[in-house]
Amino acid sequence: ENIFDRSRMAPKTPIKNEPIDLSKQKACTPERNPITPVKIIDKPQSDPWTPTANLKMLVSAASPDMRDREKKKELFRPIENSEQSDTPDSLQYDIVDDSTVEEFEKQRPSRKQKSLGLLCQKFLARYPNYPLSTEKTTISLDEVASILGVERRRIYDIVNVLESLHLVSRVAKNQYCWHGRHNLSQTLKKLQEAGELQYGELMTFQHKEQDFEYKFGERKKEAVPDSQDRPLLDFSEPDCTSASANSRKDKSLRIMSQKFVMLFLVSKTKIVTLDIAAKILIEETQDTVDHSKFKTKVRRLYDIANVLTSLDLIKKVHVTEERGRKPAFKWIGPVEFSGKTGELRGHSPTPDPLSETQREACARYQICATGKQRLTRHASFNGAEPCEGTRRKVSSEPNSPRQERQVQFWTKCFLLFITVFFRNKACGTETILNSAKNSNITSPYSLLPVPGDSEFCVNPLPQAVFPVVQAEVPSLSLPIGINNHTPPPSTPAASKTEDGKPALVPNQPFLCFPSSSLFMLCGGLQESNLSETLPTAGDKGNRSAEAQAAVPPALCQKRSSHKCTLPSSPVDDEEPAAKKLNMEQSDLPLSLVVPKKSFESPKAESTPGSGCPSAVHLETYHLDLTSPAASEAGNKEYTKPLDCQEQEKRSQNKDPDEPPPGNEHTPEENANQPFQPQYLYVQPTAGLSNFNFLFSANQAPGAIGLASNQLPSLSVPCVMVPSAALASFPLVCSPSFTSPLSPVPDGSFSAAASMNFSMSSLASTTPVFISTTAVVTPKVSPAPSVEPQQPAHPALHLSPVLTRSCSAVKLDSPVCVGHPVTLLKLQQPSSAPLTPKSIRPAHHEAFFKTPGSLGDPVAWKKNEGNQTRSASSVQRRLEISGTSAD
DNA sequence: CACTCCCGCCAATTA
């Protein structure tokens, strides 16, 4: 107590003045209860207390008596300085006073009490939410820190986040101005707009329309460069001015905070999982994704989330996924702000086209958000801020209907995706299976049980992942998998086997997700839709399936090059993990196939017809949701230009088959199209960091379901790829649909396997490729024909994969399981998406043995025709018997 | 053990 008193007495100022360590100061804080027993005091003298203890107490006590604190601090300092060993302290406590101890304990700042969230609340409590305009409240960091009894460092954490939302602004050193929530709405609106541009665009561009993409492609080509130049958004705030200063600011907590908020605003579900957010943020900033970075990012996100939680903008929730529950946050703040567009866009000098391009680019970049791009946007974003001038650069085209549509579209897709997941999870897998049986889904797509799939996505993935990994690495090795249904080599043959369905399959579309981006989406989407859809077997089932299918986006990674380096290492890591996963179900073998590269050719072939379709499908989904017909139309081009790989990916995503049965059929026409299995790409998160997963949407459900249930979980069509590895290449997945595989594990796998292979091999099926790399290729427009290369490329290079299959959803089909999926992934490193090319090669090789794949994109292109290669490579799927993921 | 996230070192910036 004495101490406290003293501290109180002492002037706060000390901190600054005094050389003393901040940390020590912290200790001071105790105020909260002035009451604190005297006893404590003694300690200081003696040193009994551990600094920490003191701190805790202080902290807990803190709020009220700030003033005193200052004094306290001073007092403490000495004490602190004297620091003694902790242990003694404790003893002392006891000795000193039991009561005190108790008090301390009570007061003890348990960790929670010291949480940033609580601190933030205290901080916020000091200021009115809606201060009178007239009154300018200035905040002195030192003062607040002392009052709250915390280190100044902590105040920075709070202030930085608040500043990102413009609740406060820095007026001078150590001085902030409190604005309150008056402008919160505007800020959020801006963020939403910016978010849509960055994140949303990705989606948007997928938008279906072929035209759209088509255009994009063109634009992209043109624009791409530009895009690079321009940053999409900048979060930057006021600081924009000092562009130079970016370095540090880029990583700023402020920027992270804004991006984080943007994710929520862009997300339909309004739920964002931390890992997804972290991935997204990492992409933006980092090239290399390492686990440590991920962890760091997550830490930061917690910091931000705590502040946002205190602002009542978000709340913590848990999203249960395959692997288990993941921490996530749900936006509970205002959601709509009027228009999206906003000024921001308008300014941009660049016309829509640019914007589009930018978008594309952005999609990649943005998300990744690296500096420049962001900047521009950001600037706009800031609007008010100084930078504005620059920011305007960013084009705004905001609202073009298309964009919006696209956005919507994506959203839908996401929703579907999410839904699917949820369903899967939610529903027993069993049901799914059943449903599947019922349905007879022949189509591979359909697999999913509609109703029940809840688990699908998630579970499968993990498991799948592992297997995949193994497989990948050595393609050879892979066979290892429990079921090796297909030996890698065989694959080609296998592919044929698949044939049964091949027709459908052929074109499976793949979706690529940018790793991060997808997730986000997913998170957001969640169920809402899903829930509805599901269940009924027939159509509904299908739909649901579709929905699911839609979901999967493939990811790509953006930066191709960067990642390349990683590959090897990641792989290693992966494996272990994979193993774990696999273990579970040995039965199931997951077959992972990793196609090395898919074939371009197939794609090419497919592309024209199939490729696009897939894309279309997705749309369809949406359409389904909304209006099916339209969607299909869209489907074509899933491919996109490299630039925006991410975007592309997304765009690809579109394709998913159509959910509705009817629709699906249509697509089917194209032999290829029909399939479009969707794949989901999951980025590796922390643990998995290296791997990427792809799921076929279609399959997924089944797979998932399977996993849990009967089937070997494996049936899951997921493929994992080490991200690094992937980065470079394109993945291919073929979802084959297996025909009706029954849940039987082996069979399923085999089927799957076959499928995969087939895909690769088969022209018909399209193998999917995902190319991570960003391939340069620009886009493939939907129309394959359009570009010669594209056809091949698209698949290959483009990460985007696309696919999706709505149909997958259909549960009916014979087993959902069947799908084989393949996946791929690619990743790109974060940063520079730009050069896709560079990236790929290396990675591919590393990961995949396939020569062709590895090599250049060009090769691929060449290959296009040859599915063979790809097939083979692809084929390598791994099988895993692992036990189920579970 | 995983999730949280506090704490504070220390570098980048700023005054």
Add this chain to the structure above:
DNA sequence: TAATTGGCGGGAGTG
């Protein structure tokens, strides 16, 4: 050069 900011990650508290 000193002070202010703030990135970052070790590692502890929680469940």
